[in-house]
Amino acid sequence: MKEGQHDQHIKKYGMVIDLDKCTGCGACMVACMQENNIPFQKDETDKMLSITWLRVFKLDNGKPYPDTDICYLPRPCMHCSGIGEHGHSPCVSVCPATATDYSMETGIVSQIYTRCFGCRYCMAACPYHVRHFNWWDPVWPSGMERSLNPNVSVRMRGVVEKCNFCFQRYQIAKEKAFTEGRTEIEEHEYQPACVEACPANAITFGDLLNPKHKVYKLKQDPRAFRLLEKLHTNPKVYYLSSREWVREAGDNYIENEKVDVEPKKH
Amino acid sequence: MDSELIPEGVQRCSLGKFLLWIGVVSVVLLWGVYGMILCWAKGLNQTNMNNAFGFALWIWADLAVIALGGGAFFTGFLRYIVGKKELKNIINYAVLIGFICYSSALLILAIDIGQPLRGWFIFWHANVHSMLTEVAFCLSCYFGVLTIEYLPLILENRQIDKIPFFHNLSHNMHEVMAVFAATGAFLSFFHQGSLGGVAGVLYGRPFGFREGVLIWPWTFFLFTWSAAACGPCFTILITKITEKVVGKKLVKDNVVELLAKISGWMLLTYITAKIIDTLYWAYVTAPKMGFTLDQFYTNNPGSAYGYWILIMEVIVGGVIPALILVTRKGRQTPLLLWIAVILACVGVSLNRWVMVLQVLAVPVLTFENWFTYFPSWQEIATTILPVAYGTILISLSYRYLPIFPQESELNPPPEELLSEAETVQKEAIEQDMASQDLTPAESAG
Amino acid sequence: MFPFSFEWTWDMSHYVFHGGLWYALSIIGLGMTYCIGKSAYDTITGKGGHHEDH
Amino acid sequence: MSASQEKAKEVSAKASDGGAGIVFIFFIVGLVVSLLVGWVLFPKVLYCQKEQPFDFNHALHNEMVLDGCQSCHFFRNDGTYSGAPKLNQCIECHTDVQGITKDEEIFVNEYVRNNREVPWLVYSRQPDCVFFSHAAHVLAGEMQCKTCHGHIGNSTSLPVYEYNIITGYSRNIWGHNISGIKKNTWDRMKMDDCAECHRENNVKQYSVQTKKGPCFVCHK
Amino acid sequence: MKLSRRCFLSFGIGAAAGITLSPLPWKLTDDISIWTQMWPWTPVPPDGAYTYENTVCTLCPGGCGITVRKVDERAVQIAGMEEHPVNKGGTCILGNSGLQLLYGPFRVEAPMKRTGERGEGRWKRISWKEALSEVSSKLNQIRASGNPHQVAAVSGSKEGTVARLINRFMTVYGSPNFMTEPSIQDSYEAMLYLMQGATGSAGFDFENADYILSFGSGIIEGWGAPVRMFLANSNWRTKGTVVQVDSRLSNTAAKMDRWISIEPGTEAALAMGISHVIIKENLYNKGFIKEASEGFDQYKKLVLDAYSPARVSDVAGIDPSVIEEVARAFAASKHPIAICGRGKGDVPGNIHEFMAVHALNALVGNINSKGGVWTLPKNEYIRWPHPIMDKVASLGMQQERVDGAGSKDYPYVQSLLNRFPKKINEGSAYPIEALLVYNSNPLYSMPDTKAVQAAFDKIPFIVSFSSYMDETAKNADLILPNHTYLERYEDVPTPNGLQYPILSLAKPVVKPQLNTMHTGDVIIKLAKCMGNSISGAFGWKDYKGCLKQTLGSRWNQLYKKVYDVDSGFAPNKWVFETPSGKFEFVSSLVKNADENNIGIPHYYPTALEGDEKKYPLIMVPYGSMKRATGYVGSTPFMLKAVSDETLVKNDVLVQINPKTAQNLGLSQGESATLTTPVGEAQVKVNFNEGIRPGMIATPTGLGHTGYDEYMGNGKGVNANQVIGTVEDPLTGLNMAWGIRAKLTRS
Structure with missing residues (x-):
């Protein structure tokens, strides 16, 4: 960004997901699908072909019965701000046709479907597997296209798509604010579909830079961790877990490495 | 029938046999074309790629043919820039192989992308920070250069050469070929490198990531270097195969030996750099990201990505051929030369395989498992398509173009065939030859 | 690729990248133009060259 | 000397004895024909015309309303823009044929009586991949309607609706000038026109990739 | 023609130059580029005015308030209704994807009459008039033969006006065979009746409870009102302890504070063992036991004699210290609750297990008090006058139910759908001539589907009211499709497990998309088709009128706000309606309660079907x-x-x-x-x-x-x-x- 353009309206939207509360029920996944016009096939059991912008993973501690433990981990796009928070997330800088972009205003990584020509380099770049390719033409069983959301365009075959923190809701909230003579929106006015749907209130969303937003405090929770911090991708999705093995599962550690997942002291 | 088109002073098999041969290869070609059309019409669901393997067989094939086609730019570089005169006897063939490799790569890319009709966005809306943009630009420019280098050869066809304009054109193009070759070498250096950078810059992929102090992927240089080292090996290999098929010597030993020697030293230095890179990666880069070398090579399904692949790539496909080629005895012993060039080609292909497939197969999230992938027949067919296409193009070029300047010298024709103007007589002889029971080697020639 | 495409910015990475690209394209383009032009001229003037130098 | 060289000689001989004039004429003919094709025929083939359901007099209505364009093309409470008026807005006045025009007769008889929405063809309809916020431009940016839509509000009849046979877009997106040259801000509605205005008005340029407006501000 | 060749060349160059200088190539490039970005076969959802309508989800008995987002007339999204006290803005996965049930092609488009073999899937569309006359003539025919009791009805639930209309129809028609889908609610109701004399359902004041001891209940897997349970669980993460007893690592077991793995089916033994520790260590609520309970001594003796931690440990396969630990923690908590009913709660369960678990609540006195287990009265808002029954109906109603519910063998339950297929297959009861199925899919959701199918095959006339071509509808003779839940009015009574009465109203948010009809209307119309003796009981014009009248003064509030909480409700602390007026550890409502401890909480191993040797x-x-x-x-x-x-x-x-x-x-x-x-x-x-x-x-x-x-x-x-x-x-x-x-x- 050029000198002089810096302003206090810069936001960094992010998410804090409380894994202690998450029950793995999948409501977030479906809310996301409904909001974002995600197509479906007759067979969706191959998860590597299935488009789920938000996928709930099941983690286990690998111990035998009855010491086994499992934990669910919902994984939206991490909206990495990249090394040094410069916005060069792993996927953005690799896109040859500038179809994916990082906005310094919101910290959201966007995907422009009409610009994407489907080279899938971004998918190779993303270690979280948040990017999905449209292997098929999107076809709805007769009549079902009636529930499509007009705020999100339907993606054609052959392009990559991913979670965008329901950016359309940000736009809608902005429009409302303009009507009311405001230029900024309130925390509650912009919440992604998954956050809204979560029946356990496990997901919190807001501006990570704004001390008034709930996520600001939550990200400093001693239980907080992010996925693959060692790669310096700088994700904007934080997870909370009171279980050490879960926090440990957030990153790769080599043997005998001192694992720093102890709850931090306040 | 087509004797008017065949270069002067060389012998070729009968048209019937030739057409039969082309016909057989065309069947394979059509199979590939069918797979290609399926992919275009029905979409990439025809492949076994998935969201974990966004890059798969095709991208490997691309990287591999480009590496193997590296013989063109490096031989060109040696011939026109360094000034190794002897190499003019193999440069034509190197160019042809390069042309085939690069056109195949572009074709595969056109199938591989999800929206082929929008493929040109990579140029129009270029993101200059992407390695792939660099690849696309240099690849297509260099393909242009290769076409320019191949064009004079076509113009030298006996009939085309008769047209004064084309005759002059080919002459003039030869005159400035050094400029083209230099540009080609420059482009090639960058796109071979940026292909290396494709995996090297992926800082979310610990297996491929290789950025160093210069904030530049080391794989950039390793790829350029390996292509320069192994490309000529592939040129030698294809030349040797062609010689075996047609049953004639086409290039003098000293030419091949020179190329082999340079290749050997390139390979030796490359593999040294590669070993240093591997060690640094194993002991410094990967552990920083929480990985050990062991994690990269063990516990994968069916050991498809086991340590064997590292040994095959570095020792068997790198050290051994390098050592054979740098020793005079090694490159002068036909069998050893054969082994060395084959191993070098296998080594570089394996390297590309690893840098495409294994990069993606290694689970990065701790709660994911190794990803597995096996190509669908459509992918295999479209990958074999370039082989068939290349075979046809080589056959046509060999038959009708003066590819090998030393051919007539190495294979002096029988006296009675020298009266080239007498076409009727020649046809008669050809028919005569066809009616005789020729050995396969003769008939192929 | 062109300064009028939306993505174009006047910065160092674009200078370097597109500089290289246009340099290569110019050489290819000018080289071919020269060859074709010269061949046309040679053809008209009847000054055909010979291939003995390669 | 080969046959082709002989031929070349013949040709050059012909060229030198006065054929150049005819050749030049052919060049001019080719040039003129293709210019005509490109400038005249091509736009005719490229754009098809569609009739609006019936004609509409903006000027007449504009005189009768209090709040200008926004009287009918209003913002909803949630900030979304209503676009072309719906039947229930019109029937406040048009329950019966009031005027003497044939168009009003069509409107009342075919649409009001049958409670059918009028299938207006929207001149400025952007494609599905575009997100455009009227609120951001008119309310927050305080822009005038005519900056983008021109003087349609003063027109007494609707212009012919033309659409591109390849893209299906309304002709107003590219603009009526086939060469894409525009004189007024409302002559074209392409992405570059949006970008140009954004740049001129210093709209925040937060994109990491392009150093311009992030793509998804306008694309969905 | 040499000249023309040159001229042609010249013409071509001129043409190329002209084309380049014209907008054609540049415009065409742009248009083609756009064309490749806007494939016409990719659907473009039309935009419009956004509206939000509140209603209640009736896809399960969870009773969540939902807000449906509409774009003009299209419903495009379902979200939780922020203000609704049950779900407070959350939705479950099914509720969230409800629009697929509205717009799916698997809906029944119109009344259908079977033309092929049963289950073959060959149908003929008929008019509603034909459909109604078809059913009424068939039912009249059965009634005329004097066997109205040979008609049965299965309803998904017994609550709500539609179920009650069907029940009422059956009554005036003359059949006692109105059955409902079973769940743990049946067991809870039976248990509350036996131990507390109550005729009502169980509610749990989870919001105020601080220690939950769950015997296999899928707290976060659909038990009770699912979304409400998710919310409660989220609160417990900071303000409570949940101990899950389970024979496998269920999601609940994994997510709760503690998982106690036991031998499957030994929950009652563990409950009794915990009782043992509480009683032995004098940790129980003496006030409650003294003032409000009956039969404690007998229960105490049983518990102390037979359920020592050591013995329970043998049965349940856990360490005795775990039993002691849990017992102490349970008794020491301020508001502990013990709950049972496995998994989602769709299989009722062993009544003695329910009693054993509920005895724990009694021991700590946490019944009908803050943070405890409450008894909710039956939904009382439906107060229709008793129907006048003609002679045929009266005779029919005097027949014993085919499933035996309410008979002297099974006096504590109102419906035993699980016995229905068995009785039909055995042929031991009278035959069933016709079956009406509403909001239920027995051919899929009942255990032993083969047996259910065999039973259904024996019923000559099956009518389904399903909106969807589900398994039962597919096997019916006639389908009279209901509106889906987003197209219809419906009253929604208190969801399972909620501790206070709440009434909600589902309203149509979209117009009926297909030629369907509200089952309430169908029943009223059907009654009207069938003659005075039946139509007399259905004085309403239509279902909406019926509902409006039934809800009376609450209609307006419900219509505006969707829900109406009975704020005056408070549980009667320690007041019981048993013959003794006290909580009965030994139920006096069970004859010979001592015989094999039949009236007392106790454990016995479940005799699972199958031979252990053959099925290890x-x-x-x-x-x-x-x-x-x-x-x-x-x-x-x-x-x-x-x-x-x-x-x-x-x-x-x-x-x-x-x-x-x-x-x-x-x-x-x-x-x-x-x-x-x-x-x-x-x-x-x-x-x-x-x-x-x-x-x-x-x-x-x-x-x-x-x-x-x-x-x-x-x-x-x-x-x-x-x-x-x-x-x-x-x-x-x-x-x-x-x-x-x-x-x-x-």
Whole structure:
């Protein structure tokens, strides 16, 4: 960004997901699908072909019965701000046709479907597997296209798509604010579909830079961790877990490495 | 029938046999074309790629043919820039192989992308920070250069050469070929490198990531270097195969030996750099990201990505051929030369395989498992398509173009065939030859 | 690729990248133009060259 | 000397004895024909015309309303823009044929009586991949309607609706000038026109990739 | 012609120059570029005015308030209704994907009459008039023969005006055979009746409870009102302790504070063991026991004699110290609650287990008090005048119910649907000539589907009111499709497990999309078709009129706000309606309560179906929020969310401990045959360390055969195909939590 353009309206939207509360029920996944016009096939059991912008993973501690433990981990796009928070997330800088972009205003990584020509380099770049390719033409069983959301365009075959923190809701909230003579929106006015749907209130969303937003405090929770911090991708999705093995599962550690997942002291 | 088109002073098999041969290869070609059309019409669901393997067989094939086609730019570089005169006897063939490799790569890319009709966005809306943009630009420019280098050869066809304009054109193009070759070498250096950078810059992929102090992927240089080292090996290999098929010597030993020697030293230095890179990666880069070398090579399904692949790539496909080629005895012993060039080609292909497939197969999230992938027949067919296409193009070029300047010298024709103007007589002889029971080697020639 | 495409910015990475690209394209383009032009001229003037130098 | 060289000689001989004039004429003919094709025929083939359901007099209505364009093309409470008026807005006045025009007769008889929405063809309809916020431009940016839509509000009849046979877009997106040259801000509605205005008005340029407006501000 | 060649060349150059200088190539490039970005076959959803309408979701008895987002007339999204006290803005996965049930092609488009063989799927569209006359003439014919009791009805629920209209219709028609889908609510009701004399349902003041002892209840897997339970659980993460007793690592077991793994089916023993410790260590609420309980001494003796931690430990397979620890913590908590009813709660269960668990609540006196278990009165808002019955009806109503519910053998329950197929197949009761099915899909959701199918085959006339072509509708003779829940009015009574009465009103948010009719209207119309003796009981013009009249003054509030909480409700602390007026540890309502302790909480091992030698493993079905198991099937979106550890292509994966699998010589992902005394299924093996060795867990909610492929037709196996029923000796309700099984390589 050029000198002089810096302003206090810069936001960094992010998410804090409380894994202690998450029950793995999948409501977030479906809310996301409904909001974002995600197509479906007759067979969706191959998860590597299935488009789920938000996928709930099941983690286990690998111990035998009855010491086994499992934990669910919902994984939206991490909206990495990249090394040094410069916005060069792993996927953005690799896109040859500038179809994916990082906005310094919101910290959201966007995907422009009409610009994407489907080279899938971004998918190779993303270690979280948040990017999905449209292997098929999107076809709805007769009549079902009636529930499509007009705020999100339907993606054609052959392009990559991913979670965008329901950016359309940000736009809608902005429009409302303009009507009311405001230029900024309130925390509650912009919440992604998954956050809204979560029946356990496990997901919190807001501006990570704004001390008034709930996520600001939550990200400093001693239980907080992010996925693959060692790669310096700088994700904007934080997870909370009171279980050490879960926090440990957030990153790769080599043997005998001192694992720093102890709850931090306040 | 087509004797008017065949270069002067060389012998070729009968048209019937030739057409039969082309016909057989065309069947394979059509199979590939069918797979290609399926992919275009029905979409990439025809492949076994998935969201974990966004890059798969095709991208490997691309990287591999480009590496193997590296013989063109490096031989060109040696011939026109360094000034190794002897190499003019193999440069034509190197160019042809390069042309085939690069056109195949572009074709595969056109199938591989999800929206082929929008493929040109990579140029129009270029993101200059992407390695792939660099690849696309240099690849297509260099393909242009290769076409320019191949064009004079076509113009030298006996009939085309008769047209004064084309005759002059080919002459003039030869005159400035050094400029083209230099540009080609420059482009090639960058796109071979940026292909290396494709995996090297992926800082979310610990297996491929290789950025160093210069904030530049080391794989950039390793790829350029390996292509320069192994490309000529592939040129030698294809030349040797062609010689075996047609049953004639086409290039003098000293030419091949020179190329082999340079290749050997390139390979030796490359593999040294590669070993240093591997060690640094194993002991410094990967552990920083929480990985050990062991994690990269063990516990994968069916050991498809086991340590064997590292040994095959570095020792068997790198050290051994390098050592054979740098020793005079090694490159002068036909069998050893054969082994060395084959191993070098296998080594570089394996390297590309690893840098495409294994990069993606290694689970990065701790709660994911190794990803597995096996190509669908459509992918295999479209990958074999370039082989068939290349075979046809080589056959046509060999038959009708003066590819090998030393051919007539190495294979002096029988006296009675020298009266080239007498076409009727020649046809008669050809028919005569066809009616005789020729050995396969003769008939192929 | 062109300064009028939306993505174009006047910065160092674009200078370097597109500089290289246009340099290569110019050489290819000018080289071919020269060859074709010269061949046309040679053809008209009847000054055909010979291939003995390669 | 080969046959082709002989031929070349013949040709050059012909060229030198006065054929150049005819050749030049052919060049001019080719040039003129293709210019005509490109400038005249091509736009005719490229754009098809569609009739609006019936004609509409903006000027007449504009005189009768209090709040200008926004009287009918209003913002909803949630900030979304209503676009072309719906039947229930019109029937406040048009329950019966009031005027003497044939168009009003069509409107009342075919649409009001049958409670059918009028299938207006929207001149400025952007494609599905575009997100455009009227609120951001008119309310927050305080822009005038005519900056983008021109003087349609003063027109007494609707212009012919033309659409591109390849893209299906309304002709107003590219603009009526086939060469894409525009004189007024409302002559074209392409992405570059949006970008140009954004740049001129210093709209925040937060994109990491392009150093311009992030793509998804306008694309969905 | 040499000249023309040159001229042609010249012409060509001129033309090329002209074209380049014209807008043609540049414009065409741009247009083609746009064309490749806007494929006409990619749907473009039309935009419009956004509106939001509140209603109540009736896809399960959870009773969540929902807000439907509409774009003009299209519903495009369902979100939780922020203000609704049950779900406070949350939705479950099924509720969230409800629009797929509205717009899906698997809906029944119009009244349908079967033309082919049953289940063949060949139908003829008929008019509503024809449909009604078809049903009424058939029913009149049966009635005329003097056998009105030979008509039966199955309803998804017994609550709500539509179910009550059907019940009323049956009554004036003359059939006692109104049956409802069973659930743990039946067991809870029977238990409350036996121990507290109450005729009402159980509510749990979870919001104020601080220690939850759950005996296998799937707190976060659909038990009770699912979304409300999720919210409660989220609060407990900071303000409470939940201990889950479970024989496998269920989601609940994994997510709660503590998981106690026990031998399957020994929950009652553990409850009794905890009782033992509480009583022995004098930790119980003396006030409650003294003032408000009856039969404590007898219970105490039983507990102390037979359920020492050491003995319970042998039975349940846990350490005695765990029992003591839990007992002490439970008793020491301010508001502890013990709950039971396994998994999602769709199988009623063993009444003595319910009693044993509820005895714990009594021991700590946490009944009808803050943070405890409350008794809610029956929904009383439906106050219709008693119908006048003619002679035929009266005679019919005097017949014993075909399922035996309410008879002297099973006096504590109102419906025993699990006994229905058995009685028909045995032929021991009178035959059933016609069956009406509303909001229920017995051919899919009842255990032992083969037996249910056999029973249905014996019924000559089946009418389904289903909105969807589900398994039962597919096997019906006539389908009179109901509006879907987003197209109709409906009253929604208090959801399962809520501790205060709440009434909600579902309103149509979209116009009926197809030629369907509200079942309430169908019943009223049908009654009117059938003559005075029946139509007299249905004085309403239509269903909406009926509902408006029934809700009376509450209608306006409900119409505006969707829900209406009965704020005046408070539980009667320690007041009981038993003959003794006290909480009865030994139920005086059970004859010979001492005989085999039949009226006292106690443990006995469940006699699972199957021979242990032939079937060495125990198979338990397990539910998940991700798979709908009730009347409606899982939506395409839900199937998309189903894990690949459950379903791979069309194969269901059964969960098995790796050790057990290795003993059987089975490897991960291998195909196997699951055999139980009831049936056989082709499955695949999934290693799961969360499964107790010796057990197999089979996912429920898969293997549909109605609907269509997007709704999971042919995907996996319906777990009900391989599980049977076990009758509870006291209530007659099904208490089978598992079945013996074997798994062999196939």
